[in-house]
Amino acid sequence: MDGIYEGITTALTTYNILMVSIGCFAGTFIGMLPGLGPISAIALMIPITYGMEPSSGLILIAGVYYGAIFGGSTSSILINAPGVAGTVATSFDGYPLAKKGYAGKALAIAAYSSFTGGTIAAVFLLFAAPALAKVSLSFQSSDYFALMVLGLTAVAAFAGKGKFLKAAIMTILGLMLATVGTDADSGVSRYTFGNLDLIDGISFLLLAMAAFALSEALMNVIENKKMSKEEKEALNKDIGNLTVTKEEFKEMAPVVGRSSVLGFFVGVLPGAGATIASFLAYGMERSLSSVKDKLMFGKGSIKGLAAPESANNAACSGSFVPLLTLGIPGSGTTAVILGALISYGIQPGPTMYTEQPALFWSVIVSMYIGNIVLLVLNLPLIPYIAKLLAMPKQLLTPLVIFFSLIGVYLVTFNTFDIYMMVIFSVIAVGLRLIDFPMAPMILGFILGGMMENNLRRALTISDGSLNFLWERPITATILVITILMLISPLISQFFSAKIKEEDR
């Protein structure tokens, strides 16, 4: 308790509040640029923190981290450019909402959900961080494999109205694209056609930008709908309006609560993280909704936006559990944070919260402050940011194309990536014209690599036996949930058919 008290006093110094505000502010802006995610944002900030106290440095970095995640959802919602894998699910419903003219509302929902997700996760951290270290180490490769399979069921959201086959084909395409590159299990390169640039596989960012942002911009050019003045005015009337009605809040509340808890626990697992958390929350909420609400998913559902947004923020805070209590980074971002910590001369581990209580707890306490700062900072800005969409298409479209291309190039400085991106976006436009959905492809791509690696690792460990599928309780439980989620629509259909028959 003394430690927590010490942490609160450290976090509440004017200097540290200033740091968390600067961090959130810088993170939000860097994160908004497609291509610059939390990793680049933090890498940019680390040199600045060298002269600071470790706690202030870490507080600043943590602020940048959730600021960047939050900023990433802004570009997902406004221009369908998810620069970070954790915000892909946000674009599923956030972008359709914005397209309908509710950009302000969508951003506001994202802000409220992120705030709640982050705050709930910080409460968990405060009361249970040391105890949760055990949870971090409870999942083995076979369990992660099952978790990825469960994540894939979120595809169902895009399979509505006779599109099932198309969604399935796109998922498989995504899984196939994930196999490009060096195979970890044998060290052999697959589908690289001897091309050096493909040895590390296709980058997520490149594929997401090509399939989402670039192809969307190109579709805008092709469709080039001429709107009458009245239509335009009607569309732009609500764009900056961020009022969320009482009914909508009521609809959101349970979704945000459930997704935050789920997101936090998935974030605690070093092999999962924010992306998986957001997909699982999205899939879960869809399964739990009524038949009528289900149809809205993927077309601008408020629940479909709130769920991944609360989950990914909660997961980000959750990922601090293995980082601080075990010294294990679960993602590229937390690996960079670990590097920063080591350069301050701090080795996180099981003894950190007893040896460095002020540092440990002040970071967690600063997360509350950070979340409040994010909300206060962003709500007044939303109307202005949302107005971006009111820009004439002739201006907006080239800007989107410019920023997506530059964003991808800035990460690798490799011109091959730009060619590949252009080719992918042209293919994506072709596929969209014949009504194939892009989201299942990106879902398959993100989950595919992790699914394969975990399955093959589990197989190596079990000497090739598949027994772990039913012998490990966690694996078996998750797989049972997966099967239930897949057949539940059939069961409910069966029952509703029966009821109808009886009615006759």
Next chain:
Amino acid sequence: MKISKVCKNVALASCLVAGLVTSSVASKVESIHFLIPGGAGGGWDGTARGVGEALKKSGLVKKTSFENMSGGGSGKAIAYIIETASKSKNTILVNSTPIVIRSLQGVFPQSFRDLSLVASVIADYQVLVVRPDSKYKNWNDILKAFKKDPRSVKIAGGSSRGSMDHLVAAQIFQAAGGDPKTVRYVPYDAGGKALAGMLTGEVDVLSTGFGEVLDKHKKGQVRIIGVTSKKSIEGIPSFKSMGTDVFFANWRGFFGTPNLSKKRIAALNVVLKKMYDTPEWEVVRARNGWTNLYQSSSEFKTFLEDQEKTIGGLMKDLGFL
């Protein structure tokens, strides 16, 4: 403030004196452009930027610049420095053991021989690690279990099969008289995840870098079984001291354009060697927990040839070549 200024002046003065003394041997290094074959935040990036920071802050080099060029596991950057050799005299490429491994694997057609060797700067040894409560108490226990049934000893690592974590583990077991082919290697996506995997209990042994786990060993979170250095360090026995004659150092070093003038190489060597005595380098080194391993151009060459021979032989035995 005052002290650091004095330090700077002293450093500058010593630099000037050294410059005067050595100017007859080598020309001064005005600027260095670091070419980093990986993205920001990685090991190569840290090495290049750390060395650059120390050189610039200590005044040994006036101007430093950095360029990240990932792709093809260094292949892209190597091809680039060779292609643009005539205008890249100031450029040096950072790399490490993977340049040897990947060139043997044929990931890229070039090898270290196609570049000028400048020097190696730091090194990390490789270790085998277990859980503190592991059934394996020491190297002998692991070896006994391996000799009884090689399949029973599973070794985690943070990179794919055929890469460093795997090769070094295989090298250790081979040196102990085992068949490297029977080593059961379980690849993870990253070092941190491999460590987590070992701690969950799904794998018993972890092959990783010494620097990654030293602190965790000291705090009792993991136990290091042995290290691939020649002598035991920090109370941790080397494999050699336990009767398994193996040595491996994952170096990080610098390469120049092909046919870089001897004068320039010598000048770079002088500057790098001087860097070790500066307080600025000590700050960078301590911050990252690196071990110094300076090898001049000619020593570096012998070292790389040896490493290529060892690793190449091992890869043949494992069926990768």
